[in-house]
Amino acid sequence: MADPILSIRGLKKSFGALTATDDVSLDLFPGEIHALIGPNGAGKSTLIKQIVGEIRPNEGTIRFEGQVIDRLDAAARARLGLARSFQVSSVIPDFTVLQNVMLAVAGADGHVFRFHRPALSDRTLTEPARFHIAHAGLSGREGTRASVLSHGERRKLEIAMALALRPRAFLLDEPMAGMGLEGAKQLTAILSDLRSEAPILLVEHDMDAVFALADRISVLVYGRIIATGSVAEIRANPEVRRSYLGEEA
Amino acid sequence: MNRDLIVNLVIFALLVAVALGAHVAGQGFTVTLATKAAILGLAGVGLNLALGYGGLVSFGHAAFFGIGGYVTGIFASHAANGDPILTLPFTLMGSNEMLGIWPMAMLAAALAALLIGALSLRTSGVYFIMVTLAFAQMIYYFAISWPRYGGEDGLSFYVRNSFPGLNTFDPIQYFAICAGLLALALLFTAVVTQSRFGLALQATRQNEQRSTAVGIRATPVRLTAFVLSAMITALAGALYADLNRFVSPSMFSWHMSGEIMVFVILGGVGRLCGPVAGAAVFILLEHLLGPVSDHWQALLGLMLLAIVLFAPGGLIGLTLKALRRTEHG
Amino acid sequence: MLLAEQVLNGLQYGMMLFLMAAGLTLVFGVMGLINLAHGSLYMIGAFACATVAAWTGSFWLGLAASLAAAAAAGALVEMAVIRRLYPRDHLDQVLATFALILVFSEGTRWIFGDFPLYLKLPPALSGAVTLPGGLQYPLFRLVIIAVGAAVALGLWLLITRTRLGIRIRAGEADREMIGALGVDIARLYTIVFALGAALAGLAGALVGSIQSVQVGMGEPVLILAFVVIVIGGIGSIKGALVGALLVGMTDTLGKAVIPGLFARFMEASDANTSGSAVASMLIYILMAAVLLVRPQGLFGARA
Numbered sequence: 001m002a003d004p005i006l007s008i009r010g011l012k013k014s015f016g017a018l019t020a021t022d023d024v025s026l027d028l029f030p031g032e033i034h035a036l037i038g039p040n041g042a043g044k045s046t047l048i049k050q051i052v053g054e055i056r057p058n059e060g061t062i063r064f065e066g067q068v069i070d071r072l073d074a075a076a077r078a079r080l081g082l083a084r085s086f087q088v089s090s091v092i093p094d095f096t097v098l099q100n101v102m103l104a105v106a107g108a109d110g111h112v113f114r115f116h117r118p119a120l121s122d123r124t125l126t127e128p129a130r131f132h133i134a135h136a137g138l139s140g141r142e143g144t145r146a147s148v149l150s151h152g153e154r155r156k157l158e159i160a161m162a163l164a165l166r167p168r169a170f171l172l173d174e175p176m177a178g179m180g181l182e183g184a185k186q187l188t189a190i191l192s193d194l195r196s197e198a199p200i201l202l203v204e205h206d207m208d209a210v211f212a213l214a215d216r217i218s219v220l221v222y223g224r225i226i227a228t229g230s231v232a233e234i235r236a237n238p239e240v241r242r243s244y245l246g247e248e249a
Numbered sequence: 250m251n252r253d254l255i256v257n258l259v260i261f262a263l264l265v266a267v268a269l270g271a272h273v274a275g276q277g278f279t280v281t282l283a284t285k286a287a288i289l290g291l292a293g294v295g296l297n298l299a300l301g302y303g304g305l306v307s308f309g310h311a312a313f314f315g316i317g318g319y320v321t322g323i324f325a326s327h328a329a330n331g332d333p334i335l336t337l338p339f340t341l342m343g344s345n346e347m348l349g350i351w352p353m354a355m356l357a358a359a360l361a362a363l364l365i366g367a368l369s370l371r372t373s374g375v376y377f378i379m380v381t382l383a384f385a386q387m388i389y390y391f392a393i394s395w396p397r398y399g400g401e402d403g404l405s406f407y408v409r410n411s412f413p414g415l416n417t418f419d420p421i422q423y424f425a426i427c428a429g430l431l432a433l434a435l436l437f438t439a440v441v442t443q444s445r446f447g448l449a450l451q452a453t454r455q456n457e458q459r460s461t462a463v464g465i466r467a468t469p470v471r472l473t474a475f476v477l478s479a480m481i482t483a484l485a486g487a488l489y490a491d492l493n494r495f496v497s498p499s500m501f502s503w504h505m506s507g508e509i510m511v512f513v514i515l516g517g518v519g520r521l522c523g524p525v526a527g528a529a530v531f532i533l534l535e536h537l538l539g540p541v542s543d544h545w546q547a548l549l550g551l552m553l554l555a556i557v558l559f560a561p562g563g564l565i566g567l568t569l570k571a572l573r574r575t576e577h578g
Numbered sequence: 579m580l581l582a583e584q585v586l587n588g589l590q591y592g593m594m595l596f597l598m599a600a601g602l603t604l605v606f607g608v609m610g611l612i613n614l615a616h617g618s619l620y621m622i623g624a625f626a627c628a629t630v631a632a633w634t635g636s637f638w639l640g641l642a643a644s645l646a647a648a649a650a651a652g653a654l655v656e657m658a659v660i661r662r663l664y665p666r667d668h669l670d671q672v673l674a675t676f677a678l679i680l681v682f683s684e685g686t687r688w689i690f691g692d693f694p695l696y697l698k699l700p701p702a703l704s705g706a707v708t709l710p711g712g713l714q715y716p717l718f719r720l721v722i723i724a725v726g727a728a729v730a731l732g733l734w735l736l737i738t739r740t741r742l743g744i745r746i747r748a749g750e751a752d753r754e755m756i757g758a759l760g761v762d763i764a765r766l767y768t769i770v771f772a773l774g775a776a777l778a779g780l781a782g783a784l785v786g787s788i789q790s791v792q793v794g795m796g797e798p799v800l801i802l803a804f805v806v807i808v809i810g811g812i813g814s815i816k817g818a819l820v821g822a823l824l825v826g827m828t829d830t831l832g833k834a835v836i837p838g839l840f841a842r843f844m845e846a847s848d849a850n851t852s853g854s855a856v857a858s859m860l861i862y863i864l865m866a867a868v869l870l871v872r873p874q875g876l877f878g879a880r881a
Contacts, residue, residue, distance in 0.1 A: 052462070078464035090459045092452045103452050106445050107464035113473065118443040125445070161463060306669050368866050371873040375612045375668050376812065379804040380869065386801045387862035394855040503797060507676045514673055544688050550680030557674040558662055 003066065004029050005169045005199055006051070006082075011060035013046055020046040021057070022223040028169055033191070033200045035210045038220035039243075044203050045087070047220070048173050051201075052084050053077045065168060079110055081168035081198070083161075085175055089154040093147035097138060097157055100146055101129035104164035128164060136160035137190065152183040159190065167198045176206040188212055211235075219243075252572070256565060257522040261435070264290075264529060265428060272421040280420040281492070282536060286529040287427040288488045293512035293524025294434045295481030300510070301519030302442050303474040304454030309365065309381030311505035312388045313358040313479040315498070317486025320354040322496040323398060325406035347412045347426070351487055358483030359476050361388075366475035370468050382503060389501035403497025410491050417491070427488050431525065434481050439521055441477070450474050482509070511553060517563030526564055582713055584834045585827070590719045592826025593726025597781035598803040599810070599818040600733060601774025607813030608749045608770050609664055614675035615655065616778055616803070617796025618682035623648040623779025624786035624795060625686060628695040637700045641783055648779020649772040656771040661764065679797070687793045694790035697783075722784050729777065730819050737815065746770060750813060805861055809868045811878025820876060825861050832860035 004027035011024040020043045028034050038044055049055045051062060053074035062069050069077055078084070092100050102125040106112055109124075119125055133142060136159045141149070146157060155175060162170055175191065176184050188209050194200060204210050210217065211231055218228040219240050227237045234240055264283060271279035292314050299305040327334050327343025335341040344350055369380045398404045409417045417423050441447050452460045453467040460467055490496045499505065508531070515530055516523030534552075538545035560567050602616050626647035631640030655678065663671045699718055706714045737743035745761050749770075782796065789795075806825050810817025837853030844852070868876065 073466065074461045075464050075466040078462055084462050086458075086462075090456060090462070092455045092459060094455055095448075095452065099448065103448055103460070103465070104463040106448060107460070110464065112445055112449045112465055112470060114445040115441050115447075116444060118440070119445050119448045120443070122445065165463060300669075306672065308672065368869050371869050372808075375606065376808060376873075378612060378668060378672055379808055380865070382801055383805045383808065383862055383865060386798075387859050390858040391855055394851075394858045396851050503801060507679075510673065511676070514669070518669070544684040546680045547684030547688070550677040550684070553677035553680070554659065554674055557666075557670050557677065558659070561670070 002030050004063075005065055006201065007063040008051065009061050009063075011047070011050055011057050011062070013050060013055065013057045019223050021050065024060070024220070024223070024225055026218050026225060026228065028199050028201050030199055031195060032215040033195055033202055033213050035202045035204055035214035035217045036220060037204065037207075037210060037217060042220045043223040044220055045173070046223075048084075048171055048203060051171060052082060075107075078165060079108060081108075081166055082171065083163075083165040083167035083169070083198075084171045085155075085158045085162060085173060087173045087177060089151065089158060091146040091149075091154055091157055091161070094145065096143050096145055097133060097149070097160075098126070098129055098142040100157055101132055101160050101164050102126060104161040105129050105132075108165045129160075132160045132163040135163055137186075151178055152180075152186070155179070155183075155187060156190070159194070163197065169198050170194065170200040171203075172200055173203045174205060175202070176204055176209050184209060252569065253520070256569065257435070257520075260522040260526050260529075260565075261432065264525065268421065268424045268428070272424075277420045280424055282532055284420065284424040284427050284492060285489075286525075286532045287424065287431045288485050288492060289509075289512060289531070290525035290528035291427070291431045291434055291488065292482045292485035292509050293516070293528055294431070294438060295478045295483075295485060296509050297478075297513050297519065297521075297524050298438055298441070298481065299475050299478035300513055301523070302438075302447065302454065303450050303471055303478075305370075305471060305475060305478075306378050307369075307381045307475070307478075308378050308503070308506050308510065309369075309383075309385030310479070310482050310509045311501050311503065312365065312385035313362060313482040314486035314489070314505060314509065315388065315392065315496075315501035316358045316361055317354040317483030317488075318490035318496040318500045319392070319398065319404070319486075320357050320483075321350050321410065321487040321490035322404045322406055324350045324353065325408070325410055325490075325494075326398070326404060329406060329408070345408070345410050347410045347417070347487075347491070350410060351484060354483045354487040355480040358479045358486075362476045362479030363472070366472045366479075370471055370475070382506065385501060385506055386503060389498055389503075392498040392501055399497070401498060403495060403499075405495045407494060409494055423492070427492075430484060430488065434484070435521060435525075437481075446470070446473070514563055515553070515556065517565035520563070520565050523563060523565055530564060580834075582709075582711065583715065584830055586715055586719065586723070588827035588830035589823065590722045590726075590826070591830055592823035593723050594781050594785055595799070595802055595806050595826055596726050596819050596822035597729060597777045597784075598799055599806040599822050600729065600815055601777045602800075602803055603807050603810070603813055603815065603818045604746070605771055605774045606807075608746055609767055611660065611664060612668055612671050612675070613660070614672060614800065615678035615682060616774070617798075617800030618679055619648045619652055619775040619778040620782035620785075620796040620799060621682070621686060621793065622651050623776075623782035624791040625690060625695070625782075626779065627783035627786060628697050628791045631697055632695075637697070637703070637787075640697070641780075644779045644783035645776045648782070649776040651779075652775020653768050653772040656768050660771060661767065664767070683793050690793070692793065694792035695786075696790055697787040699787055718788060722788075725780070725784065729780075730815075733815055742766075742769070802861070805865050807875070808865055809875060811875025814875070814877040817875055817877030824864065828864050829857075829861050832857040836860070 006028040009025045011021050013021045024047060036044055050057045053072060064080055064082060092103060102119060105125050105128045130142065133139060136156045138153060138156050138160060141153065149157060175187060179187060184206060191200065191213055214231060216228060216230060217234040218225050219234065221243050226243065227234060227240050264287060268280050268283035296307065296310045299307055323334060324344045328345045333340050333342050365384045369377055372380055393401050411417055412426055415422045449465050449470050453470055457467050486500060512524045512527035512531060516527030534549060535545065538548055556563065598620060602613060605611055605613055623644035627640040627644035630643035631637050659674060659678065663674055703718050703721055705717055707717050709715055737746060745766055749766060802825060806818060806821040809824060810821030833854065836857040837850050840849035840853040
């Protein structure tokens with residue numbers, strides 16, 4: 001197998017007496033969708049926050065494309081191509097769709113300290129932005145303010161912003177949350193397509209989406225990974241059935 | 250043309266028209282009032298960059314206004330007595346040239362803003378307000394207890410500094426200088442807020458977490474905006490010193506910080522010409538109500554309260570709303 | 579011996595700052611409001627004390643009036659203006675309470691004029707006492723220290739031991755929660771605000787008794803109380819106490835010691851002026867140091 005894009009080893013984080021992640025190790029390989037599932041409070045969000053650099057782990061190490069990124073802050077990790085979406089849609093509300101994606105392009109190329117040229121006539125910003133907007137299926141909405149977009153459109157905008165980062169890996173935190181049946185279907189197709197851009201670490205509660213998309217699944221319970229394997233292996237794993245899937249069976 | 254641009258042009262044109270009209274009518278005092286409005290508006294334009302566009306609620310911009318003023322006063326007084334300002338690490342002589350003094354005033358304010366900003370930006374929200382207020386108060390007390398440049402009594406200089414080709418003592422010519430700089434600052438703000446940097450600054454105000462997730466660190470962006478904002482306000486302080494030919498610690502007072510903030514909000518936060526409208530209305534009120542009652546500030550307070558509670562968009566917001574209503578109604 | 583006197587002065591100054599900071603930090607902790615007009619309540623307490631003491635000839639009635647007037651003004655302002663500001667952002671709060679300062683200051687100037695008033699201490703509180711070690715120290719300053727300590731103890735008991743205290747703590751933790759528990763939030767907020775106002779009014783009366791009572795006396799103290807809160811950590815009564823004592827000590831000792839220190843390596847007159855200039859900046863340097871090490875304040879919870 002190829003080298004992993006993202007490789008996590010022995011990640012540990014506790015808040016006082018509470019251990020949120022306990023010795024977590026996992027890999028994200030090129031081309032795969034690796035789903036992370038687990039009951040509420042299992043520590044999925046805390047794990048994501050450690051990977052993106054929002055909180056510091058107590059122990060453990062994270063490598064991204066072979067480079068140890070433990071000391072980089074969240075913005076630096078994003079510029080390396082670690083693209084993230086949020087559980088609750090997070091965009092710049094008073095910006096248009098185009099401006100939102102332009103912001104991501106500017107963030108990715110690292111040239112924020114330019115004071116002179118109007119951003120809207122800077123083709124090194126607008127052209128990539130329009131391209132990513134089209135890719136995410138939002139063409140025609142460039143001039144719309146983000147705050148008036150529908151929930152599904154906002155999800156697409158987040159994906160366009162992630163694409164603008166020239167992503168080497170996606171971290172998607174419950175992208176299906178709050179989507180209707182039709183929206184979820186559409187988004188599943190988009191995510192499946194996204195895999196060709198970069199591998200996806202997918203945190204998701206929607207089991208239909210997970211089983212449809214994931215190449216591999218890791219199950220997180222009480223801060224520990226109790227199993228990692230293919231969809232079939234995870235479905236068959238007795239411990240997983242008992243502690244997690246059992247609720248739904 | 251879009252409506253915001255029209256409103257901005259109208260506000261600026263009104264200010265110039267008042268000054269010119271007063272000049273033609275031979276009312277030097279009114280020209281001076283318009284000059285004061287332009288200068289205080291400029292101070293507000295500076296704060297607006299940090300507050301309106303960057304969401305940095307600085308209650309300490311009097312520090313930069315005062316620094317601009319004192320740099321002017323110090324240069325002018327040394328030019329008068331011929332003593333150098335500094336002998337170590339290099340010799341710095343006084344000067345009467347506005348074109349030489351302004352960069353010095355802005356540089357001094359930039360250094361102060363870099364220090365104050367770097368410390369204050371370690372906090373956010375209500376802490377940021379209190380910390381900027383406290384640092385301005387520190388400089389205020391320093392100015393009071395440092396007797397070299399007048400201490401509590403302030404510092405007078407008898408000759409207004411000079412500008413090549415103009416007679417700065419002529420009210421209308423001094424107004425032209427101030428209005429010119431105000432126009433430049435407005436243009437600068439318009440350009441900067443439309444640029445990549447402006448995009449990043451406004452994004453960090455609205456959603457810091459999202460900005461970070463696309464690779465933009467908020468603190469350097471904010472610190473840059475804070476320093477630029479301080480430099481503009483310092484330039485206003487320099488002009489204010491020359492207008493009065495006098496500087497005093499009250500330029501550093503919390504009351505001054507509050508007033509600069511009032512100009513911004515009275516006009517409309519984050520609107521290009523908001524602070525100019527706010528400062529003009531402030532001067533107008535002071536001029537109209539001041540003779541009627543010694544306690545006009547109480548009326549100002551009540552009016553301000555009404556605007557905060559019932560008209561969050563400020564005066565420009567109110568005007569735009571009224572315009573829209575007449576169009577649709 | 580001189581040092582002991584300065585330490586007591588610092589303690590007295592710190593206790594007075596604590597009375598101011600406690601109310602501010604309580605109001606922020608429970609309601610999330612930054613109140614610039616807290617200095618006006620301090621001024622109202624001082625004026626009420628001076629006026630009533632002059633009318634009745636009784637300092638004690640004046641002191642009671644300072645508490646009552648500041649609490650009443652606080653409750654009134656809370657109901658008329660402040661409660662509309664809780665859902666607003668800090669900018670609106672700053673601006674509206676700045677507007678309140680203008681109204682209060684000009685209103686007071688309108689009634690009392692520009693001349694400062696002076697309070698006369700009753701014989702029971704004036705004069706000096708001899709402390710162990712032979713130090714002569716003004717009795718009233720010791721009283722201020724005692725009042726500050728008593729208020730600190732009282733607040734601690736109030737918050738840990740009473741029903742009101744439980745509600746205040748619940749309010750700090752979760753605003754919706756106490757609504758769900760059936761507590762009348764609007765009334766709770768008014769009470770907390772009036773309590774903070776009363777403490778500010780008391781501080782104003784006490785300080786007015788050793789200095790003078792005049793318009794604008796509140797704002798410099800307010801800004802110092804902000805420094806105290808930044809150092810102590812917002813919302814923490816303990817932080818307010820520790821921060822207040824630190825600021826009081828630093829300022830008093832700095833002004834006493836630094837000019838002398840400077841005199842060792844420069845001329846006496848220069849040392850005096852530059853020493854006092856530096857001493858006036860000392861507490862802000864202390865604040866900067868705290869910001870560098872612990873931006874959330876010594877006892878602040880949030881990073």
